Amino acid sequence: MALAQAKQDVTEARLAALSLPEGAGWIKAAREDALARLRAMGLPGRRDEYWKWTRPDALTAPDAAQAAVFEGDDTPVFGEIDRVRLVFVDGVFDAAQSDDPTLAGVEIERLEAAAQTDIHWLKELYGVLETRGQDPVHRPLAALNTAYATDGVVIRATGKAERPVSLIYLHESETSDATLHHVIKVEEGAELTVLENGPAAARLNMVMEVEVADNAAFHHVRAQGRDHERRAVTHLFARLGTESVFKSFTMTANGVLTRNESVIELTGDNATAHIAGACTGDGDFHHDDTVFITHDAAHCESRQVYKKVLRNGAAGVFQGKILVKPDAQKTDGYQISQALLLDGDSQFFAKPELEIYADDVQCSHGSTTGAIDETAIFYLRSRGVPEAEAQDLLTLAFLAEAIEEIEDETIAEDIRTRLEAWLARRRGG
Amino acid sequence: MLEIKNLHVKLEEEDKAILKGVDLSIGAGEVHAIMGPNGSGKSTLSYVMSGRDGYEVTEGTATLEGADVLEMEPEERAAAGLFLAFQYPVEIPGVGNMTFLRTALNSQRKARGQEELSAGDFLKLIRAKAADLKIGADMLKRPVNVGFSGGEKKRNEILQMAVLEPKMCILDETDSGLDVDAMKLVSDGVNALRDAGRSFLVITHYQRLLNHIVPDVVHIMANGQIVKSGGKELALEVEENGYADILGDVPGEVV
Numbered sequence: 001m002a003l004a005q006a007k008q009d010v011t012e013a014r015l016a017a018l019s020l021p022e023g024a025g026w027i028k029a030a031r032e033d034a035l036a037r038l039r040a041m042g043l044p045g046r047r048d049e050y051w052k053w054t055r056p057d058a059l060t061a062p063d064a065a066q067a068a069v070f071e072g073d074d075t076p077v078f079g080e081i082d083r084v085r086l087v088f089v090d091g092v093f094d095a096a097q098s099d100d101p102t103l104a105g106v107e108i109e110r111l112e113a114a115a116q117t118d119i120h121w122l123k124e125l126y127g128v129l130e131t132r133g134q135d136p137v138h139r140p141l142a143a144l145n146t147a148y149a150t151d152g153v154v155i156r157a158t159g160k161a162e163r164p165v166s167l168i169y170l171h172e173s174e175t176s177d178a179t180l181h182h183v184i185k186v187e188e189g190a191e192l193t194v195l196e197n198g199p200a201a202a203r204l205n206m207v208m209e210v211e212v213a214d215n216a217a218f219h220h221v222r223a224q225g226r227d228h229e230r231r232a233v234t235h236l237f238a239r240l241g242t243e244s245v246f247k248s249f250t251m252t253a254n255g256v257l258t259r260n261e262s263v264i265e266l267t268g269d270n271a272t273a274h275i276a277g278a279c280t281g282d283g284d285f286h287h288d289d290t291v292f293i294t295h296d297a298a299h300c301e302s303r304q305v306y307k308k309v310l311r312n313g314a315a316g317v318f319q320g321k322i323l324v325k326p327d328a329q330k331t332d333g334y335q336i337s338q339a340l341l342l343d344g345d346s347q348f349f350a351k352p353e354l355e356i357y358a359d360d361v362q363c364s365h366g367s368t369t370g371a372i373d374e375t376a377i378f379y380l381r382s383r384g385v386p387e388a389e390a391q392d393l394l395t396l397a398f399l400a401e402a403i404e405e406i407e408d409e410t411i412a413e414d415i416r417t418r419l420e421a422w423l424a425r426r427r428g429g
Numbered sequence: 430m431l432e433i434k435n436l437h438v439k440l441e442e443e444d445k446a447i448l449k450g451v452d453l454s455i456g457a458g459e460v461h462a463i464m465g466p467n468g469s470g471k472s473t474l475s476y477v478m479s480g481r482d483g484y485e486v487t488e489g490t491a492t493l494e495g496a497d498v499l500e501m502e503p504e505e506r507a508a509a510g511l512f513l514a515f516q517y518p519v520e521i522p523g524v525g526n527m528t529f530l531r532t533a534l535n536s537q538r539k540a541r542g543q544e545e546l547s548a549g550d551f552l553k554l555i556r557a558k559a560a561d562l563k564i565g566a567d568m569l570k571r572p573v574n575v576g577f578s579g580g581e582k583k584r585n586e587i588l589q590m591a592v593l594e595p596k597m598c599i600l601d602e603t604d605s606g607l608d609v610d611a612m613k614l615v616s617d618g619v620n621a622l623r624d625a626g627r628s629f630l631v632i633t634h635y636q637r638l639l640n641h642i643v644p645d646v647v648h649i650m651a652n653g654q655i656v657k658s659g660g661k662e663l664a665l666e667v668e669e670n671g672y673a674d675i676l677g678d679v680p681g682e683v684v
Contacts, residue, residue: 373521374482375519376519376520376521378481378482378503378519379515379518379519379521380521380529380532380533381480381502381503381504381507382479382480382481382503382504382506382507382512382513382515383507383529383533383536383537383589383593384504384507384508384533384534384536384537384540384593385504385532385533385536386502386504386536387502387504389532389536393524393528393532394521394523394524396523397521397522397523397524397572398523400523401523
């Protein structure tokens with residue numbers, strides 16, 4: 001079916017000023033394929049079902065809208081964690097600010113360098129997981145990313161990494177438009193933790209493709225930057241092998257627009273995938289978690305835990321699906337999405353879905369929207385806890401289930417501290 | 430300690446008077462009991478004292494050591510030494526019992542201008558108090574009241590009381606839902622806290638609890654007023670003859 005003219009127009013307007021980056025034959029082909037995919041799908045519009053609750057306009061416009069740089073003076077997240085730091089400024093890798101990317105059992109390369117290499121393992125993954133993730137739901141912004149991304153990291157873990165790889169995204173220009181594409185391959189039996197933090201740019205389009213091989217483990221903790229006016233769309237594509245473990249947690253505080261899509265395929269028996277998010281929004285804030293988990297092997301476990309605290313007209317969206325294929329017997333799937341609305345102006349939209357074709361599975365999902373429990377507030381106050389602190393305590397308790405998905409206790413504590421600070425800043429405000 | 434004079438209270442949402450002139454004077458170190466049939470206003474009195482929303486005081490006063498209780502926020506009342514053991518203790522998922530107790534204690538200390546207790550000192554304190562009430566480490570770690578049995582919830586209330594060391598304790602039907610053993614444990618906990626500087630107001634339907642927590646004064650409440658007061662033998666009289674008999678003597682509305 002031909003694309004509607006309006007959609008074609010939006011797509012071509014976005015592409016007009018772009019040209020496909022140079023590179024080795026294989027990546028050139030991958031980029032051309034991605035462009036063809038994108039042209040066939042067209043960029044998302046307001047009428048698309050998958051974008052029902054999130055306006056894609058700012059993400060599809062030819063230029064990034066201006067976004068003021070947030071002058072945060074507090075210590076950045078993960079500051080106390082011993083890690084390999086890779087710094088990107090407005091979407092461009094900055095070697096001078098980064099650590100020497102040497103880590104035993106881990107190869108780290110810049111995408112740009114890998115793309116010039118004629119023979120590279122990256123060929124098997126670049127745009128491959130993204131392509132797999134286009135069915136049954138279109139993700140045109142990810143295809144756009146695959147076609148035009150010039151920067152990002154390419155990581156291959158062959159052993160148990162001693163330290164996390166930490167991607168730091170600095171935002172310095174008010175009109176920067178960043179496209180980052182990371183590819184991570186965790187080989188059989190290897191373990192890797194990747195941290196991400198920072199706003200990245202005025203507008204960010206980020207794709208991360210992660211292949212977790214048999215018996216491998218991948219941990220991912222992300223803190224999306226506090227810059228209030230930034231906009232971001234991210235896609236996390238993961239494919240999991242037998243007995244592998246994948247855990248991802250995202251904290252989002254601030255940002256006028258964030259759409260985080262996660263597409264996870266469990267393709268080996270006994271694999272585990274946990275994905276969680278905690279977001280806190282105040283005022284002009286729109287946050288969308290869109291998740292698609294496919295069980296395509298037996299005895300796998302997946303968990304989705306999403307918590308949103310919203311106030312002053314902030315909006316939250318959750319679209320989460322568990323698809324259980326016919327052979328994925330003994331699947332254990334769990335999905336919860338909850339919003340805590342701190343006032344009557346905020347909104348939460350949720351679309352939890354289960355689609356199950358195997359007959360011996362255990363899947364549950366739940367979604368709730370509610371105000372803070374006044375009875376609990378009174379109980380705390382009657383014990384001497386002032387009202388504002390009581391509210392913070394209950395808000396953190398609400399977020400706790402998502403934070404508990406972070407495996408590393410030090411990192412979890414760091415995240416908890418950030419959320420506490422966010423709440424404290426808003427006290428009485 | 431606690432002086433309540435001519436207290437009239439109505440529901441905020443509707444024009445329904447619940448307390449119609451309650452007078453109560455509890456001296457330091459005294460234990461008073463309030464008994465009365467369902468709907469007499471016993472629990473409302475405890476809610477109004479603790480500062481719960483939904484009630485409007487239309488007349489009268491209540492002071493704690495001379496300070497106007499009705500003017501204070503709930504947390505200020507707590508810091509001033511008022512404690513309500515809830516009839517239905519509230520479950521707070523996600524907040525550990527220890528965190529809850531420590532936050533409460535330190536909030537009160539801060540409000541009173543005292544230094545906050547360190548994690549170590551708090552741990553010592555809580556372990557000692559919990560052991561007395563046969564509360565194990567598991568109950569301290571779990572989220573507040575979540576998954577607690579009826580008896581555990583009530584013991585947890587008494588533990589909070591023991592940790593916070595209030596001056597004026599109001600126990601709202603603490604005996605409801607307790608078996609004989611749990612009632613003994615809870616009563617022992619309360620009795621251990623009795624001293625010359627601490628007063629209790631025990632609200633109950635049944636005389637049974639008062640065998641364990643022996644009151645100095647027993648009041649009978651009906652239709653929003655205290656209609657009769659006496660010694661502990663008044664409770665026995667209720668147990669034997671029921672409320673109707675006693676209330677029959679009382680002039681005014683028939684309940």
